[in-house]
Amino acid sequence: MLDIKLIQNEFDSVCEKLRKKKVSEETIENLRLISLELKAQRAILEPLQAEQNASSKLFGVWAKEGKDINELKAKLSANKEKISTVSKQVKELEEKLSNLALSVPNLPDDDVPSGKDENDNIEIKKVLTPPIFDFTPKEHWEISENQIDFERGVKLSKSRFSVLKNKAAKLERALINYMLDFNAKRGFNEVCVPYIVNRETLTGTGQLPKFEDDLFKIEGEDLFLIPTAEVPVTNLFRDEIILENELPIMMTSYTACFRKEAGSAGRDTRGMIRQHQFDKVELVCITKPSESEKIFDKMVECASDLLSSLGLAHRHLMLCGGDLGFGAAKTIDLEVWFPGQNRYREISSISNTRDFQARRAKIRYKDGKKNKLVNTLNGSSLAVGRTMIAIMENYQKADGSFDVPEVLKSYM
RNA sequence: GGAUAGGUGGGUGAGUUGGCUGAAACCACAUCCCUGCUAAGGAUGCGUACUGGUAACGGUACCGAGGGUUCGAAUCCCUCCCUGUCCGCCA
Numbered sequence: 001m002l003d004i005k006l007i008q009n010e011f012d013s014v015c016e017k018l019r020k021k022k023v024s025e026e027t028i029e030n031l032r033l034i035s036l037e038l039k040a041q042r043a044i045l046e047p048l049q050a051e052q053n054a055s056s057k058l059f060g061v062w063a064k065e066g067k068d069i070n071e072l073k074a075k076l077s078a079n080k081e082k083i084s085t086v087s088k089q090v091k092e093l094e095e096k097l098s099n100l101a102l103s104v105p106n107l108p109d110d111d112v113p114s115g116k117d118e119n120d121n122i123e124i125k126k127v128l129t130p131p132i133f134d135f136t137p138k139e140h141w142e143i144s145e146n147q148i149d150f151e152r153g154v155k156l157s158k159s160r161f162s163v164l165k166n167k168a169a170k171l172e173r174a175l176i177n178y179m180l181d182f183n184a185k186r187g188f189n190e191v192c193v194p195y196i197v198n199r200e201t202l203t204g205t206g207q208l209p210k211f212e213d214d215l216f217k218i219e220g221e222d223l224f225l226i227p228t229a230e231v232p233v234t235n236l237f238r239d240e241i242i243l244e245n246e247l248p249i250m251m252t253s254y255t256a257c258f259r260k261e262a263g264s265a266g267r268d269t270r271g272m273i274r275q276h277q278f279d280k281v282e283l284v285c286i287t288k289p290s291e292s293e294k295i296f297d298k299m300v301e302c303a304s305d306l307l308s309s310l311g312l313a314h315r316h317l318m319l320c321g322g323d324l325g326f327g328a329a330k331t332i333d334l335e336v337w338f339p340g341q342n343r344y345r346e347i348s349s350i351s352n353t354r355d356f357q358a359r360r361a362k363i364r365y366k367d368g369k370k371n372k373l374v375n376t377l378n379g380s381s382l383a384v385g386r387t388m389i390a391i392m393e394n395y396q397k398a399d400g401s402f403d404v405p406e407v408l409k410s411y412m
Numbered sequence: 413g414g415a416u417a418g419g420u421g422g423g424u425g426a427g428u429u430g431g432c433u434g435a436a437a438c439c440a441c442a443u444c445c446c447u448g449c450u451a452a453g454g455a456u457g458c459g460u461a462c463u464g465g466u467a468a469c470g471g472u473a474c475c476g477a478g479g480g481u482u483c484g485a486a487u488c489c490c491u492c493c494c495u496g497u498c499c500g501c502c503a
Contacts, residue, residue, distance in 0.1 A: 042463075046472045053472090056484040060431040069483085076483040241422070241460095362460095366422095369442080371460080 001101050001359045004035050017107045020114045020321025031100050038093040045086045103210050106356040108321045109330040115320025128313040130337040135398045139340035140389035141271045143396050160276045174411035175384050176254050179281040186302045188252035193232035196223050201235040204361030206327035213262045225258035229282035230378040238361040248287040279384035285377040292375035296352045300332050303348045303381040310405045313337040329354040340393045347386045350379030
């Protein structure tokens, strides 16, 4: 959620920044007007309430002293009517404002390039060089016949579900453990969290109210399957005030993730690039605003080094404004090389949401005497399924089998 | 799921015959004083959000959430959520 005061005081610059994210000026203007109207109505309501409070106190005193209270009572009753009318309006405005405010995306950082979509993202650097094969490399579903069972995944559930077997099943587990250990060495503390969360939690990180269609909902309950560990892990501190010396809080968590992929019909239908259920090891950090840039770099470095340690060639992309997610002020994607597809594909996405989630989730820290909003950051390190198929493709051999990176061997 | 007791500020915990309690007390925390050693004592301050004011200092809302009764509710009523305990069930 954006700071309403910022919208009131720096309207033009907010609009300018949100243009990068393809948000219309009307929306922001609307937000501004409603907030002003709300303020005006409150200014009417509060003196009425003050008067009511004061007179009611008098009422008690007079009644005790045996004075005549009929006149006072009549006055109070009339005032009560007025209050109820105005407060109804205030309540309506509040609801309007919060609905609207919760649906406006975060402002991009100043150094985020403008651009329309993924084609305008900027490559920052490449790490490692893609392997060269003396045969035509295959796609992962061609090398994995005994490893990934797509048909039975569909039988058990529906399309975009799969079953891992044999070496793939072991590799999946090895990767999760390896990643968690790797992150722990970089100072991230492991947490294990629920996969089913409530509406407040999803509102805190920004998935709700706008993106309910992307989530699997538990029937008959106001509960949802998590689309990423970012949701429960960040919300660990919802409605809390953190002591300054406890910051930064750096966490890593393995969870399964569940996404409806509502908007991606027809995309990546083959293979296990895009599944309804996938494993991911996530990094989540909570920091003081002054430190979040530094921590962000640390997270990118951690995920990138993790890929390097697995011998996987990859590149860093700075997302342009148009491709930035709802809550992100700045995002760097890591894309790994897939020889079979002959291209880089996203395997990690690291975002700084600044105080966007913190304001929604009321995560604050004590800065001396004052409570201030923290910054929250999240990033994958890494998407496990995609890492696995990247290994299959990059370590494939002419006979259709594949090797496993050296660092994983003790985990298998 | 059934029965029962509860949900109060950073923590513990008073307050439930409605009004002088936005909330005692204690702890924690901050500053200062005293003292002089790995301790103790004393003073003061200390909820959150919005809002008026240069400031001093005010106003409004919030005692799990949402409704209701009332001139007035942390205190009464209703619904929901959560926690403890006993029972049932279960990895």
